Amino acid sequence: MEILKQLNSPVMYLICGGIVAFVAVVCLIFMLRAYKAGKEVGMDTVKLKRTITASATFAVLPSVGILLGVIALSGSLGIPLPWFRLSVVGALHYETQVANAAAEQTGLSSLSASQMTPSAFATIALLMGFCIIWGMVLSIIFTRKYSEKLMKSFSPESGDAKAESTENTFTPEKKKKSLSGFADSAMTAMFIGLVSAYIGSYIGGIKANGNYIPLIVALFGGLAMAGFEWVKEKKKAEWIDGFSIAGSMIIAMASAVLFSGL
Numbered sequence: 001m002e003i004l005k006q007l008n009s010p011v012m013y014l015i016c017g018g019i020v021a022f023v024a025v026v027c028l029i030f031m032l033r034a035y036k037a038g039k040e041v042g043m044d045t046v047k048l049k050r051t052i053t054a055s056a057t058f059a060v061l062p063s064v065g066i067l068l069g070v071i072a073l074s075g076s077l078g079i080p081l082p083w084f085r086l087s088v089v090g091a092l093h094y095e096t097q098v099a100n101a102a103a104e105q106t107g108l109s110s111l112s113a114s115q116m117t118p119s120a121f122a123t124i125a126l127l128m129g130f131c132i133i134w135g136m137v138l139s140i141i142f143t144r145k146y147s148e149k150l151m152k153s154f155s156p157e158s159g160d161a162k163a164e165s166t167e168n169t170f171t172p173e174k175k176k177k178s179l180s181g182f183a184d185s186a187m188t189a190m191f192i193g194l195v196s197a198y199i200g201s202y203i204g205g206i207k208a209n210g211n212y213i214p215l216i217v218a219l220f221g222g223l224a225m226a227g228f229e230w231v232k233e234k235k236k237a238e239w240i241d242g243f244s245i246a247g248s249m250i251i252a253m254a255s256a257v258l259f260s261g262l
Contacts, residue, residue, distance in 0.1 A: 198218065
């Protein structure tokens with residue numbers, strides 16, 4: 001298709017690939033500086049190298065989920081943009097969600113190459129970029145002040161820390177637990193809202209056109225994630241946490257293929 005030829009053009013690869021290469025170089029520089037700093041403080045060289053090897057090995061399987069996201073989006077947005085987004089700043093659940101929402105607002109019935117137009121692609125790419133920049137922007141503006149406040153609150157020299165012996169005092173440890181608890185609750189509430197919205201749309205799709213595949217796929221994906229969480233909690237297998245997203249996606253995609261064939 002003509003639109004995919006444009007989206008996969010050498011110019012797109014040059015722009016997106018150049019940014020990915022820049023970020024990769026920055027990561028390499030930080031890794032080398034961290035390695036040098038570790039040696040300067042007396043860390044064992046063998047342990048440093050073992051840590052690098054273990055981290056690289058451990059990152060392979062979780063990255064399969066990112067690769068699946070690139071493959072899923074490349075059929076409608078080309079390869080360079082999804083590759084750039086999911087390599088640098090994007091998140092798998094965010095990219096697919098925003099891309100689909102933007103496609104609907106541009107009048108496309110689905111995120112597919114057969115319906116994609118240059119103006120629709122520009123809108124989708126702009127929305128994907130605009131919506132995710134605020135974490136970086138707000139971090140530049142507020143992170144230093146927020147960090148200083150945290151350091152002051154949790155410092156042993158602070159007035160709150162000195163009052164730890166008082167039973168009813170709101171100690172730094174309690175503050176830390178309270179902040180962590182709120183963050184976890186807010187994130188959980190947000191994802192429950194997103195999942196509820198998607199499930200509602202899938203149920204509406206069944207009533208509108210009899211398409212039950214999205215609901216089946218969501219069910220299998222949810223069961224797979226629940227299975228990974230069960231193994232993590234019951235078997236104390238913390239390492240499986242990094243593979244749960246990729247594994248759940250693969251199982252959900254396999255169920256889509258299976259039930260579509262049926």
